[in-house]
Amino acid sequence: MSDILTKQDNSHTIAELIRSQLNKFSPAEIKIVNHLLANYPMSGMVSITELSENCGVSTPTVMRTLKKIGYSSFTTFQKELKEELQQTLSDPITKHDKWAADAPESHVLNRVADTVTTNLRHSLNQVSYEQFDAIIDLLAEQDKALHIVGGRITSAFARYMNTHLEVIRENVYIFPEAVALWPHHLLKIKPNDVLIVFDVRRYEQDLITISRLANARGAKIILFTDQWLSPIASEAIHTLPIRIEGKSGWDSGVVTLFFAEAIVVALEEKLWTQTSERMRELEDMFDLTERFKKRIE
């Protein structure tokens, strides 16, 4: 992976700033800068009172030292320290700065890209590995049927997921397109079956109803929703709160698909022995029907 992204502020850390002036300090001041550097950067993330106590000096001495270093006040010093920490902690996905750098933010492509990566970053923070793994474990139980349903917009994701999961495991069913047929499909749901529901705003009454009924029949519900949580969340045993917010009003579905795909990939890996067999059979059938071109690779 190309690492065109370079840390531009390496020479501008507060630690560097202090080290470059190490000779100008008086005894009490040396106590302070030593402590700051030794426990960098958390040593500075306390009140000036506490900091002075930790260094064994008085608060005014801390103030004078910081002014000597180049800050007008303790407050501004701490603010900069926080920013530096923030930047250090910001995650790898922010690497999109790379393309944002040589491309004007203004173009739609870049704005959408920016939104999507932000949504992705935030969504990843909302979902714990434990929860995700628990979902995969649940989906791996093939004696229980898996049903999938989505709403006006999200039915596309339901379909995408269904197409893939169908290959990976047995007993996968998608709800029919016509809402009128949903109650009928509901009859197929048995206790402990799993139901994957996609419901992002605006939350749909039909989905809520179907979820309640499925729940009453003993189904376990996995919910894909947005950060504001569909009402179905109270029926679900696993809820994925996905950030879908677009800056200028529109809601993005990309990250929702991302999680659907992540589940597909994870399940495929978990059930690989079986999946590979099913895939081979599928390939054979494709060959027979001659619907597809031969693999290029």
Place this chain on the structure above:
Amino acid sequence: MSDILTKQDNSHTIAELIRSQLNKFSPAEIKIVNHLLANYPMSGMVSITELSENCGVSTPTVMRTLKKIGYSSFTTFQKELKEELQQTLSDPITKHDKWAADAPESHVLNRVADTVTTNLRHSLNQVSYEQFDAIIDLLAEQDKALHIVGGRITSAFARYMNTHLEVIRENVYIFPEAVALWPHHLLKIKPNDVLIVFDVRRYEQDLITISRLANARGAKIILFTDQWLSPIASEAIHTLPIRIEGKSGWDSGVVTLFFAEAIVVALEEKLWTQTSERMRELEDMFDLTERFKKRIE
């Protein structure tokens, strides 16, 4: 309520403590926990005043939320957050592991995230603004009908795009699901109509055929394909070569959806006057059918 009880429950991080209670919160409280988790952990390293402003709620609401989570005061909450941060920073091996964003590549979620962002970056490099804008211009001509078709897997994207474009402009048609009906639908295509085709490997014979026939009827084809290019590329006037490669064999659809969405957003902006009108009408119809819950925000 004692503070000693706070972190007993196996949750190693405050983030997990919050996530384990995600269903207990009221609207304003959800705002807070979302913000805390989204910008974790630095979101908590500010004054309670600033935090409340960042969340758009009042300071007492922040206090109450933190008490609900299990802290006796904002101060103790922040103290624990600092300790957690301290510990994470001082342990170079598990460094950042606890935060999804910076987590080890090993977990599926992170591997998929990495793949997707790489694909996105590469794809953006392949598509010029000029070409993208040309596509938008073409789609903005509403006197010409717009037809959409996808394959076994990509039909989900065709559907997603259709659902959105239908709202934005007139004269949008998606091909029926059953391939047997495609020739029939072909009759609706008039000279200079636009046809959006999704075709990624393995390239499908039916799509190739339909594209040739549509081309013969004078349709202009916009093609969503992968980096190896579907044979349809020779029939298309605009080709979007999208990187779909997954590291361990699987093909990702996320970036394909990204481009579909980017087109939707761009077209919506271009046709906004008209789109907003159509959306308003759609809202009215939703209200009448009572299929959807009222908007929250």
Place this chain on the structure above:
DNA sequence: TTTTTTATGTAATGTACATTACAAACTTAT
């Protein structure tokens, strides 16, 4: 509807804090 409960914000209060003013102690130069 009316009442009760829940949710949220406004305003007041006391505390911890950053900052400043000033004085004491220490150092250096003559």
Place this chain on the structure above:
DNA sequence: ATAAGTTTGTAATGTACATTACATAAAAAA
């Protein structure tokens, strides 16, 4: 040794903050 400069601490002050008490608004129940 003593005056000038330097370093450091004590105490005072004003501000920002966390916290609490109360009021109002919204939702749920009767």
